[in-house]
Amino acid sequence: MNTAIKYPLAIASVFLWIGFVCAISFMEAWLKFKAPGVSLHIGLGIGRLVFNVLNKVEWVLAFAVITSLLSSGGTLQASFMFLFIPLILLVIQTFWLLPALDVRAEMYIQGLAVPPSDLHIYYIVAEVCKVISLFIFGIKIIR
Template sequence: MTLQIGNRVLALFCALWAGIVIGVSFIATVAKFAAVSLTRPVALDVGAHTFAMLARIEWGLAIVLALLIFAARVTRVRLLLLGLVVAILLGEAIWLFPALNTRTALVIAGETLPPSPLHAISVAAESSKVILLALFAAIELKAIKIR
C-alpha cells in the first residue's frame, strides 16, 4: 500500500470507528434513556445487549486496524494509539462491562442500588476511545499534507 493511500485508509477507518462509538455510546444510549415508554430496567437491559454487541464489533475493528497498520507501515505512534485503544477495550471487557452487567441484573431483579461511579467511568472510557481514534485520524491526515 502506498504511503498516502495508507494514510487515507487509516484516517478514514479511525474516523468511521470513532463515529460508530459516538453513534452507539453517546447518541443511541442517551436517546434510549430519554424514551419515557422504556422503564429503567428495560433500558438497562437493552443497553447491556447494545454494548455487548458494540464490544464484539470493536474487537473486530481493532483487528482490522492492526492489519491496516501492518499493511501501511508500522510506526511507534500507530502502535501506541492502537495499544491504548486496545487497553481500553480490555478494561471494558475484563472489568467494566461485567461490573455494569451485575448492576443491571440486580436492577432488573427489582433491587434499588446506591449510585456508582461505573457509568461515569464508562463515559470516560468511551470518550477516551473517540479522542484516541480522532487523534489517530488527524495524525494520518496531517502526514498526507506534509508529503
C-alpha cells in the first residue's frame, strides 16, 4: 500500500493558511480590544498592521500551494473551484476591502466622521468562505 503524500507542501500550506486566518480574523481581531489599556485608536492601528501582514502571508501561502501543485505535475480538476474561491477572495481583499478598511480606520484615528458601512461584514463573510473552501480543498488533495 502506497502511503506517500502527493502534495506535502500544498497540504501544509493550505492548513497553515487556514490557521493564520482563523487565529487572526476570528480571534485576534476582537480580542485585542479587550486587553487593558488598548483604546479603539490603538486597536485600529494594531489591526491595520496585523491584517496587512496577514494579507502578505496569505499571498506567500497561496503561491506555495500553486507552485507545489504545478511542480508536482498535479491537475486541479474538480478541486480547482475550492482553491479558486480563496484566491479570488484574496484578490478582492487585497485590492478593495483592505484598502477601504484602512481608509476608514485612518479616518477614525484622525477623529473624522466615519459613515456606517458593511465592509467589516463583507470581510468576515469572505474569511468564512475562504476557510471553508480551503478546508475542502485541503481534504481533497490529501485523498
